[in-house]
Amino acid sequence: MSLFGKDKSTKPEKPENTVEKANPGDVKKAIEELSNSLGKERVLSNIEERICYSFDGTKQKALPDVVVKPETTDHVSVVAKIANKFAIPIYARGAGTGLTGGAVPIQGGIVLDIMKMNRILEICPQDLTATVEPAVITKHLQNEVAKDHLFYPPDPSSADSSTLGGNVAECAGGITGLKYGVTRNYILALEVVLADGTVMNVGRKTLKSVTGYDLTRLFVGSEGTLGIFTKITVRLIPQPQTILTVLAYYNNVDDALHTADMVIDQNIFPRTLELMDETSITAVKNYGNLKIPDGTKALLIIDVDGHEAAVKEELSVVEEACRKNNAIELVRANTQEERDSLWAVRRSISPALFKIAPLKINEDICVPRSKIKTILDKVKTSLEGSSILMASFGHIGDGNIHLNYMHHEDQKEEVHRLVTQIFKDVVDLGGTISGEHGIGTTKKEFIRTELSPGEFKIMTDLKRFFDPKNILNPGKMFPAEAL
Numbered sequence: 514m515s516l517f518g519k520d521k522s523t524k525p526e527k528p529e530n531t532v533e534k535a536n537p538g539d540v541k542k543a544i545e546e547l548s549n550s551l552g553k554e555r556v557l558s559n560i561e562e563r564i565c566y567s568f569d570g571t572k573q574k575a576l577p578d579v580v581v582k583p584e585t586t587d588h589v590s591v592v593a594k595i596a597n598k599f600a601i602p603i604y605a606r607g608a609g610t611g612l613t614g615g616a617v618p619i620q621g622g623i624v625l626d627i628m629k630m631n632r633i634l635e636i637c638p639q640d641l642t643a644t645v646e647p648a649v650i651t652k653h654l655q656n657e658v659a660k661d662h663l664f665y666p667p668d669p670s671s672a673d674s675s676t677l678g679g680n681v682a683e684c685a686g687g688i689t690g691l692k693y694g695v696t697r698n699y700i701l702a703l704e705v706v707l708a709d710g711t712v713m714n715v716g717r718k719t720l721k722s723v724t725g726y727d728l729t730r731l732f733v734g735s736e737g738t739l740g741i742f743t744k745i746t747v748r749l750i751p752q753p754q755t756i757l758t759v760l761a762y763y764n765n766v767d768d769a770l771h772t773a774d775m776v777i778d779q780n781i782f783p784r785t786l787e788l789m790d791e792t793s794i795t796a797v798k799n800y801g802n803l804k805i806p807d808g809t810k811a812l813l814i815i816d817v818d819g820h821e822a823a824v825k826e827e828l829s830v831v832e833e834a835c836r837k838n839n840a841i842e843l844v845r846a847n848t849q850e851e852r853d854s855l856w857a858v859r860r861s862i863s864p865a866l867f868k869i870a871p872l873k874i875n876e877d878i879c880v881p882r883s884k885i886k887t888i889l890d891k892v893k894t895s896l897e898g899s900s901i902l903m904a905s906f907g908h909i910g911d912g913n914i915h916l917n918y919m920h921h922e923d924q925k926e927e928v929h930r931l932v933t934q935i936f937k938d939v940v941d942l943g944g945t946i947s948g949e950h951g952i953g954t955t956k957k958e959f960i961r962t963e964l965s966p967g968e969f970k971i972m973t974d975l976k977r978f979f980d981p982k983n984i985l986n987p988g989k990m991f992p993a994e995a996l
């Protein structure tokens with residue numbers, strides 16, 4: 514019996530896609546071939562081992578038939594060749610922190626645990642590039658390049674644990690998006706293993722390249738559905754000399770939003786501009802040493818960075834904007850330790866929210882900046898009369914808001930209705946249903962709300978071209994009938 518007991522989600526009763534679950538006989542033969550080619554120690558098929566690879570940052574679970582732990586590009590290529598021969602799904606997996614079910618093996622098959630491919634291969638300060646294997650942890654790369662006074666800006670809140678491969682696959686964003694952009698803006702070149710095991714290099718190590726189509730960009734954000742990244746070359750920029758941080762408390766969200774607009778109107782692009790609403794603040798107030806003033810209903814965490822003299826001036830403009838917009842209190846982080854402690858609180862929101870309700874649907878909509886207030890008002894109106902709790906927080910600098918519907922089992926249908934409507938509203942406002950977490954399994958039923966029929970057709974045609982047997986992360990991104 515499954516260690517998950519009777520949880521039906523352990524193995525879907527029916528495959529979710531047109532590719533049938535692999536034939537058990539073929540899976541057995543494939544496992545034998547994998548063990549013979551890669552060595553038994555790299556192929557895990559015990560139930561206890563497989564369970565460890567059955568979930569990601571969502572609560573979805575599905576058991577793989579086998580877990581393979583490659584150490585080289587050749588190993589990955591061998592796995593793809595064997596999977597292709599037997600038409601068995603391959604689910605590439607980094608740290609498993611994804612929030613849309615991307616690494617969950619919903620059709621069984623192979624989980625490709627990439628975590629042993631974790632070397633920084635080269636940091637080249639003169640070229641302003643670094644080349645890494647896919648399992649390098651984001652923060653580790655940031656720390657290593659900082660030794661050469663360089664900066665890799667994409668900074669998801671999961672940076673301490675997520676991998677560069679996972680970041681590229683999801684085009685991870687994070688708190689520095691407004692000023693520095695997202696993962697896509699820093700990927701110069703990739704080594705990719707295709708579905709049939711072919712190893713291909715796309716992009717160049719140069720800071721510019723316009724030869725042919727931009728295949729690198731096509732792979733960024735492809736969620737493991739077009740190829741498996743085995744080497745990643747990123748662009749680096751100089752490390753800002755100084756970072757100053759201020760925390761501003763407000764008694765309503767609108768004042769915080771007006772502050773953000775006023776700061777940007779004055780041509781200041783903060784490194785971060787993060788909003789937390791009352792529910793998020795309540796969830797984290799016991800983390801760190803925050804002394805939250807009475808009446809607080811929203812807060813902003815704002816970092817400014819750059820040359821010391823400029824940053825001091827920018828911070829005073831920012832603080833003035835906070836005051837003009839009725840901030841109840843401003844707190845400056847004067848030391849790196851104080852700054853770290855503030856950000857630790859911000860980074861703890863996601864897990865802390867589970868204290869409020871057992872279930873959480875975390876949407877990561879993104880709207881044009883001018884529409885942030887409109888969408889937050891729509892969310893508020895949609896929840897009138899409902900007992901579902903909303904925790905909204907996120908990167909208001911770039912319009913990317915995390916809407917967390919905190920609910921109980923019997924409210925699932927209501928949440929689904931609310932999310933469906935909000936996604937329509939977001940798209941009507943010119944926004945996107947996912948700013949950074951990807952589509953995976955959790956949003957695939959909504960993908961056509963946003964994509965035009967033409968876009969959808971080209972994307973599914975591309976998927977079929979790159980992966981004719983639909984073995985790379987099947988069941989993700991597109992609804993079953995589309996492939």
Ligand SMILES: Cc1cc2nc3c(=O)[nH]c(=O)nc-3n(C[C@H](O)[C@H](O)[C@H](O)COP(=O)(O)OP(=O)(O)OC[C@H]3O[C@@H](n4cnc5c(N)ncnc54)[C@H](O)[C@@H]3O)c2cc1C
Nearest residue numbers: 607608609610611615670671676678679680682686737742
């Ligand atoms: C507390 C918390 C905070 C977070 N904050 C943010 C945030 O601020 N911004 C943000 O964007 N995300 C955030 N995330 C989501 C998540 O961390 C990112 O999506 C991250 O990029 C996933 O990396 P991973 O290594 O965990 O990938 P996994 O979860 O293992 O995989 C994610 C996807 O990438 C694919 N994949 C992994 N490795 C490869 C590879 N080598 N080749 C091809 N495909 C691959 C997988 O198949 C899967 O589809 C957060 C998650 C948590 C739990």
